[in-house]
Structure formats: structure tokens, C-alpha cells
Amino acid sequence: MTAHRSRAATIHGSMNTSPSLPDFFAGDAVEIAPALLGWHLSVDGIGGIIAETEAYRRDDPASHSFNGPTPRNAAMFGPPAHAYVYRSYGIHWCLNFVCSEGSAVLIRALVPLTGIDAMMARRKTEKLAQLCSGPGKLCAALGVGHNHDGAPLAHAPFGLRPGEPVTVAVSPRIGITKNPEAPWRFGIAGSPFVSKPFR
DNA sequence: GTTGCGATTGCCT
């Protein structure tokens, strides 16, 4: 197994020439979720290419924000371009990017790229395709936890920058029972790194 | 105060 060097964090730099993250995230989560595919996400320099996302709107019965603010979902009602991190099933962590008020994009899978050794150690597996193929897996691999809830995506430890355009696959969201038909799950078409195949 | 249910995962049969 090749030793992949972890790149030192801090991404800034070219952000001046492209739209600011707050502007990019200030819109409809359903439009932003597919647009995030292909972007590079890192936490303390460890991460990869965003391969799968889901959108959750303010008025969406499946969204944590549907019943209004609570201590847990407070970040969803804060400013855009911040993280919303919640505990799933009392065990795992899930990472969202906050969009317009009460809406967010769930990051469901990454193509592992930087700090692969560190991710494998955290996940206790060497299977590349399954390192970040799920919202809980991805948070474990990147070391995301409650301490990242509400943190701004434009600053360390987060690194977030656009990538090349990708072909987008669409499907209903996974694991929900309310509003299950909404086609608001997006992935890089044909990617082996997504949590479940698109079809 | 108690109960039931998840935006999940890994281990088991």
C-alpha cells in the first residue's frame, strides 16, 4: 500500500476569484447538492472528492429542520456555509453543509484522496471503495464529530474547493420514511465510491 | 417520567 502523504491543511488562496462560500451556499439545497459533486473536501488536510450528496429543505418532512429549531439542529438555522453535524442512531456522526435557512446538504460519500493511510487507520479497514462510502463512514474517516457542529466551511480545519464538472446521477434519498419519493440524492455517475449504486 | 423512532453501520445467519 502506497504511503499517501497528508497535505497540510489551509486551502484559502484562490477563493478570491470564485464566488465566496457563503454566497454559493445561500440558495436552494436541491440545486447546491448536485453542484457540490466533484468538489474537494478535507478536514485537517485529510479527505477527497465529494461523490454523493442529499438535499434537505426547510419544509421537507424528512429534514431535521421540519419541526423548527432544537438544540441539535441549531446550526441548520445559522448562517450558510457552516457545518451541521449530528449524531445518527446514537452512534455515528453525519456531516451537512448548511444552505439557505433551515436547509442543508448531507455529504454521503467521498472518493478518498489525501491522508488515505490516516483514514484507513481510523476506519480500521484497507478497502478503498468503502473508506468513505456512507455519511457515518466519511465522518469517521475524516475525524468529524460534535466539535465541528456549527464550524465555518471556509476556515480550518475544513478545506473546501471546487473541482471539475462531473456527470450527475439522481435517485430518491436513502433511509428515510417521510417524503421518500423526492429525487434529492445525487452522485457521480458510475462511481464505485458511493454508498449504494444509482439505477 | 416513559416510549418509540430514526438522514447508519458492521456483524451475524
Place this chain on the structure above:
DNA sequence: GGCAATCGCAACT
């Protein structure tokens, strides 16, 4: 495919 782990929160009593 079934199921346990484990906790925040809503909807009860």
C-alpha cells in the same frame, strides 16, 4: 436478509 448498538427529541402518560 436480520439485527443490535445507543442517544436526541417528540409525543405521549
